[in-house]
Amino acid sequence: MENYRMLVGGSLIDGDEMADVINPATATVVAKAPVADAAIVEAAVSAAHAAFASWSIVPQAERGQLVAQLASGIEAQSAKFARLLVEEQGKPLGLAEMEVGQTSLHFARVCEHGNDRGSPSR
Structure with missing residues (x-):
């Protein structure tokens, strides 16, 4: 059984x-996931704000x-x-495979068409 952790501020x-x-x-337990309290949520929000400053200047x-990676x-x-x-949703495997494939494809297409969305190139 997996015990997951949260990624906050790297x-x-x-x-x-x-x-x-x-x-x-x-109805079986397949993993354990951490519960974020208010302090962890605040740390995550602060880390996201801090990361935005450097991410926003990346060409x-x-x-x-x-994103392609x-x-x-x-x-x-x-x-x-x-x-x-x-395991976590009880979703049929075929639908789960389709969802993951669509997610990957979405990110790949965003990379291909980034300039088509009106964003300025840097």
């Missing part, structure tokens, strides 16, 4: 509590390359992501 952290992730199709072409990473791990969706 660091993996635990919550004060863990919540069961239950497969609705089998669009470089952002596109990073994200798309490739999702595609490379698509079987694992699909299994996770089946």
Whole structure:
């Protein structure tokens, strides 16, 4: 069974509590997920605001390359992501595979058509 952590400000952290992730199709606990309290939420929001300042000045072409890497990473791990969706949502495997594939494709298409969305090139 997996015990997940939260990514806040570039660091993996635990919550004060863990919540069961239950497969609705089998009613079995398949993982434990951390619960974020108000302090963790505030830290995450602060980290996001801080990251925005540096991310916003990254040239669009470089952002596109990073998002393309994200798309490739999702595609490379698509079987694992699909299994996770089946376990945590009780979703049929075929639908889970389609959802993960669509997610990867969406990010790839955003990279291909970034300039078509009216964003200024840098």
